[in-house]
């Protein structure tokens with residue numbers, strides 16, 4: 466996610482994302498939001514709902530990692546969660562399943578091998594745009610990288 470959107474989340478929910486400055490060995494939040502900009506709204510809404518039912522003490526929920534599952538959906542890990550908060554995280558994951566990771570359009574779905582957006586949940590427009598379907602050219606442009614350079618993917 467780009468730094469502007471990342472900072473907006475940190476500024477709006479400083480306590481929920483307080484582990485953003487924690488050492489990476491105790492929290493992965495230092496990596497930032499490891500997904501594209503299209504899911505900003507899903508993460509924002511989830512954070513807002515979590516904050517609403519949380520206090521701001523030491524044992525309040527803290528998000529420790531935002532990355533992606535094997536199936537391309539949003540993956541969120543948190544500390545000090547209660548069942549209602551776990552439900553909010555699950556709801557965000559389910560919303561991501563049909564939401565374009567790049568532009569937030571819905572419906573979108575996971576793109577497989579051979580797609581310009583392999584591994585991303587992407588709408589038809591973003592797939593077509595990356596493949597240049599609508600602007601055919603004689604000389605092929607160099608392929609764009611599939612991910613923004615500031616996105617770091619951790620394999621585990």
Ligand SMILES: [Zn+2]
Nearest residue numbers: 565568588591
């Ligand atoms: Zn899209």
